[in-house]
Amino acid sequence: MHDIKLIRDNPEAFDQGLALRGLEPQSASLLELDANRREALTKHQDAETERNALSKQIGKAKATGDEDEFNRLRGEVDRLKTVLEEAGQQARHFEETLNQHLAAIPNLPEHDVPAGADEADNEEVRGWGTPREFSFKPKDHVDLGEGLGLMDFEKAAEISGARFVALKGGLARLERALAHFMLDLHTGEHGYTEVSPPLMVRDEAMFGTSQLPKFAEDLFRTTDHRWLIPTAEVPLTNLARDAIHEEANLPMRFTAHTPCFRAEAGSAGRDTRGMIRMHQFNKVEMVSIVPAEQSADELDRMTGAAERVLQLLELPYRVMLLCSGDMGFAAKRTYDLEVWLPSQGTYREISSCSNCGDFQARRMNARYRKAGEKRPQFLHTLNGSGVATGRALLAVMENHQNDDGSITIPDVLRPYMGGAERIEA
Incomplete structure (x- = not known):
């Protein structure tokens, strides 16, 4: 299994290693999946942070008896719950797809392994x-x-x-x-x-x-x-x-x-x-x-x-x-x-x-x-x-x-x- 971080840091070396195996470059498609995964994770994390902040505000609104603010905040939390579920599903989808692709790619030869077909x-x-x-x-x-x-x-x-x-x-x-x-x-x-x-x-x-x-x-x-x-x-x-x-x-x-x-x-x-x-x-x-x-x-x-x-x-x-x-x-x-x-x-x-x-x-x-x-x-x-x-x-x-x-x-x-x-x- 390959480390996506290493591919991210040096995609050219990864593709050169694949070429020695007789395979086409794959770093671009892998990094696109990785970017989509990280974007979904960031979206999930931001929504979770916002939800936690709103939860504290809900407590204050309830304590002061501000029912309108309380209901407004609850509506925002419900919306963020949907965002969290969708972002979580997207992150899992991209991660599973990325791992499936990585699992199908062979190890890269060491630098001094002779190049050859058979x-x-x-x-x-x-x-x-x-x-x-x-x-x-x-x-x-x-x-x-x-x-x-x-x-x-x-x-x-x-x-x-x-x-x-x-x-x-x-x-x-x-x-x-x-x-x-x-x-x-x-x-x-x-x-x-x-x-x-x-x-x-x-x-x-x-x-x-x-x-x-x-x-x-x-x-x-x-x-x-x-x-x-x-x-x-x-x-x-x-x-x-x-x-x-x-x-x-x-x-x-x-x-x-x-x-x-x-x-x-x-x-x-x-x-x-x-x-x-x-x-x-x-x-x-x-x-x-x-x-x-x-x-x-x-x-x-x-x-x-x-x-x-x-x-x-x-x-x-x-x-x-x-x-x-x-x-x-x-x-x-x-x-x-x-x-x-x-x-x-x-x-x-x-x-x-x-x-x-x-x-x-x-x-x-x-x-x-x-x-x-x-x-x-x-x-x-x-x-x-x-x-x-x-x-x-x-x-x-x-x-x-x-x-x-x-x-x-x-x-x-x-x-x-x-x-x-x-x-x-």
């Missing part, structure tokens, strides 16, 4: 690891999983439809091992607090993290009008909502392993094979809630935590700084981690770490009070995948496959796999 304009920041050279033609995760008899898309489709999978045996345990490994890493080494959050949330929670109102078609809704979470970012970030936090209690860092549910309404025909794009998938999420001046460093810290996962799994990856046209709605700066997939001969996204600034905090009314100061400020929120366990599973399968179709289990996961070194048919 992923082709993203910039590589760094890479890690060297893609393995195979002595045989590497299979994709679907052929590997089905060859092992441990990955069943056909039965899952009979049960639930397309974009679902049933994992069995060693692969099911491997996905569980990945989640436990990531949670232990983030809580033990990176200072995150593990949370087991609700998987269904209200409208207010989805609005707070910016999924609503713009992305309703990408979500699943229950019969009692709650939403299945598309990411644990939603409940974890909303833990800070509607509160003023003391600076001494910051930063707050949360992590969770949850199922995620996405309708994928805008992805028809994309990644229809395998586990790249599912309606239901598991993910370990990281959320940080920090003072404003710490959010830039916190983004680097969070990205490093996600990178550590891939390094320990011995998966080659690269870090991409997303351009202005490829960032998520709430982000002002995003780093994507892309893991190497041998079957595709390219890197694919496995984690996305974003700094949202105070954009979500304004929607959630999440604030903090600096030591020694009375006036609270809005917090900054960050979120990142640490990482998606389904995509980590397929990356491990493809990068650690053997010519007989078995999967070598990375050393770091073997304690979670009962000491097993391979997954075989």
Whole structure:
């Protein structure tokens, strides 16, 4: 959510930020609504002041027995009552309309985010690891999983439809091992607090993290009008909502392993094979809630935590700084981690770490009070995948496959796999 005061102070900068997002200027229409709202509020305030003054005069007229003056003043008060009601309705109308417009506008990119339209304009920041050279033609995760008899898309489709999978045996345990490994890493080494959050949330929670109102078609809704979470970012970030936090209690860092549910309404025909794009998938999420001046460093810290996962799994990856046209709605700066997939001969996204600034905090009314100061400020929120366990599973399968179709289990996961070194048919 944008601060109308900042738009009022520098409308040109606001429109320039929107242009980087590929959007038309909107400051003029927003400021017109704001001016109408403030005019109605001023009218309401002036009428209230006049009514209060007349009320005192009415008391004097009644005390002196001046009935004509008393009736005249009562007539003026009745007229002002109508003015108050109309001005109040106008102020509420303009405020609601203004907030609806502001809620539909994405966050503005930071000044050094590369300008661009889509992923082709993203910039590589760094890479890690060297893609393995195979002595045989590497299979994709679907052929590997089905060859092992441990990955069943056909039965899952009979049960639930397309974009679902049933994992069995060693692969099911491997996905569980990945989640436990990531949670232990983030809580033990990176200072995150593990949370087991609700998987269904209200409208207010989805609005707070910016999924609503713009992305309703990408979500699943229950019969009692709650939403299945598309990411644990939603409940974890909303833990800070509607509160003023003391600076001494910051930063707050949360992590969770949850199922995620996405309708994928805008992805028809994309990644229809395998586990790249599912309606239901598991993910370990990281959320940080920090003072404003710490959010830039916190983004680097969070990205490093996600990178550590891939390094320990011995998966080659690269870090991409997303351009202005490829960032998520709430982000002002995003780093994507892309893991190497041998079957595709390219890197694919496995984690996305974003700094949202105070954009979500304004929607959630999440604030903090600096030591020694009375006036609270809005917090900054960050979120990142640490990482998606389904995509980590397929990356491990493809990068650690053997010519007989078995999967070598990375050393770091073997304690979670009962000491097993391979997954075989």
